[in-house]
Amino acid sequence: MSGQQYLRGNRDRSQRVLWGAAIVGFFFLILAARLWYLQVIDSDRLKELSEINRLRFVPVAASRGNILDRNGKVLVRNTPSFSVAIVPQEVKDKDTLLSALSRYLGLDRDELLQRWEKGKGRAKYFPIVIASGISRDQLEFLEENQLWLPGIDIEMKPIREYPSGILAAHLLGYLGEITEQDLEKEEFSEYNQGDYVGKNGLERSWEKFLHGINGGRQIEVDARGRYLRTLSETRPTVGNSLVLTIDHAVQQAAEKAFGDRAGAAVVMEVDTGEILAFVSSPGFDPSLFAGKMPQDVWKSYLEDKRHPLENKALKGQYPPGSTFKIITALAGLESGMIDEHTTVTCKGSYDVGKDTFKCWDKKGHGTVDLKRALRESCDVYFYQLSEKVGVDRIAEMARRFGLGSALGVGLENEKSGLIPTTEWKEKKYGKKWFRGETLPVSIGQGYTLMTPIQLASMTAALANEGTVYRPHLVKRVVDPDGRVLKEYKPEVLYRPAVKPQNFRLVKEGLLAVVNEPHGTGGAARLYEVKVAGKTGTSQVVKQRDAKMREVAYQYRDHALFVAFAPFEKPEVAVSVVIEHGEHGGAAAAPIAGTILRAYFEQKGVIKKPAAKVDESDEAEDAADRDEQKEGDR
């Protein structure tokens, strides 16, 4: 730039800045003039508008979809919940109102007064919620007397209701107010503060189907905030319903069979993977999460060492114990290391180097072949077999059944279990696999972990001789008009290539477990239907700490049982885990038997005991079904 230009630029420059300031000033003057107009000239009119002619936007929450069992019985639905709010400026006689409310709502007057005072100092006409979750009777009283009690406002929102009580609580899950963190996630981009979302179980994992779309109403209210008319309305869209694969009767029988014991059970159709019952015990009351959770109940849930809030069927990982012998036996048969005639002598223990591995029966089983080894659950037979087959071939067989990975039942946080291999150990611990570690694996101890879902799925694939279906819980998603949006058909996950005769050898062993003398699973026997099964007892602490087990609950062994029935043409597979139940045959097998009985009663194969028919129950059932039809329309 030349000197002359620079000088010219310099003068020019301050001129430009002045011009800029003038433009800025001009715009600010316009803004100020507009504010003058609104806040001085037009102020009275606008003040009046803000006081008198008021429009309110009332959000209308969408009803969530229902959750039904496979036969259309309602497991979760919505019910209106009412709360009372007060608009202080509209109250004529505060004392009378508070006294009346305290009398009819059964609330402490001082408490009401406290809430009133807390809400004061806020803007005019701001409604203060003073009681929520009031009953229908109380509501009726308030509605009848609203004219005499000016200033009260009744608000309604739908909350979850559980017609079947605490049935399948873990599976269904519960709702809670959306958190700040969730609001920032993409999946919740359409949600607002204060909305309710599924916190776990199906409510969480199927949120996007269940939730629906919120609506809203523009209403005009008078000076007292009383409703005058609706000016426009966007109707909320009701959420879609889920039709589960769960069978209410089987689920109920299974939960009842558990009593107050801790554990899990999964019941699955052998040829579809549909889950008929999904139990985690003990349960909890999901309706408490819909309203106000009493502190003491919450505390008792948290302190209970049986962990009632934990979904053990989904997230519980247990050493499978002797139920894993199914896999070890198949690995042995397929590798050609054994056949049905191979025998082993059991003296009650087996020595590897300096270590002694015990059979559960100290007396020993004598000469054992495969069928007897399964029937009486002889550990020494499988110890010796595992020495021949090796841990990696056992793991390979387990993998063919999809063990060691989550099967995708349609719930979040499904666990994968663990199938150890030599490679796995080197990666995880940087150490070589010891010979002595293979033996516990053969009987489902050591590192091996399985979920109740995997136990049932493994048993189903054995029963149908070679197909692992995806275990699933949702059969259909149905929109509010009853149209089917999604249908979940059986899906093949794996086809463990095992020779049919080898499947049959193991199945016969399992038949013997339940039906022959000396079988460990006699407690699961049904007389009308042939049941085959396998017991398991898995250690929580090492054998040498056996003394501790006698004292403390949390050190006792887990009891397991897997079964399928009918033997000739299998329909259903069951897995049962009783935490710290000690013996699979004594604790878990009878529950499996009860569940299977319930299933075959439901099918009409076994006649229901003709005893007491609870009429009120029947009536309720009929009412539920009616409601369902209405929802279908």
Next chain:
Amino acid sequence: MIDRRLFTNFDWVFFFLVMLLIGAGIMNIYSASASYRATGLPFCIKQLYWTGGGLLLMVLVCSIDYHIFEDLSYWFYGAVLVLLVLVMLVGKTTMGATRWLNLGIMNVQPSEPMKIVIIMTFARYFSKNYAVDGISFREIAYPLMLLGAPALMIMKQPDLGTAILVILVACSIMVFVGIRWKLLVSALLALAPAIYLGWHFYLREYQKNRILNFLNPERDPLGSGYHLIQSKIAVGSGGILGKGYMKGTQSQLRFLPEQHTDFAFSVFAEEWGLLGCILLLMLYLFLVLWGLQIAGRCNDQFGRLLAVGVTAMIFWHIVINIGMVVGLFPVVGVPLPFLSYGGTSLITSMMGVAILLNISMRRFMF
């Protein structure tokens, strides 16, 4: 690198002016969000955190000589442009608009840094291509391309407010540089057909509705005209003295939409009245004039244009936001600097302030 003169020349007046506005903003956000259900941190506390983060960034920006931006400006431009393309391809969609990019650790909205980057780019371009007698037809082709690419992409997201701002800021710089009469007149003449085409082919339905409702709010008093009516009621019912802090019925009863973000000013106006508003406007006016003065005192063309651009950015935010809240402009989502809640907007404004401080404290370095 750190010269002692930097401290003595630090523009404390300007800095405290900004802190005063941020303080007023936090106080106002507290009132505006008082009726919200409490989940997580209150908005005013979060705004406080953002302020803290913004201050750290300001220190960082001030410690670097702004001339570095001259060399880096095209690189910045290229990088943000790539991000905008990525938004179009793999962006995150919320509420029907695709504005965000998920970078794993955090979400970014590239249209926001574009506001500052376009300033740097234009400042750089016009400091190197000095148009002595004003910008002519030939000289405007290249800047138009630089502006058009990001502006069209931002409009497509759609984020009309930000796009308009980017265009206004770029035009402000060009006007400051000087435009020949012929070009200015033809540009104004070309505006009419451009608006016509844009209306028919570019704007989405909701954007058209907003503009139609602005022209005639009674057209849809409950839909998008609702915001405008309620906001005007809020501002006007404040009167001269206001209803008092935390006592605004329009805001506390939540008649106002987005009352802690884009409509923060109507909450302020309702509660503090005309007196409060005029005081606030004067603070803003002072801020903008101070920015222009920084530009006037700067001795190099790049710094001067940078200062003008940043000042224009803050100025247009203020005018469009308040204009929208009082019903002078249609509703476009433009926040009010320092008063509206929102980390992105606050950080962008504070970055702008940091650049101005940077230029101001280095004015004697030549």
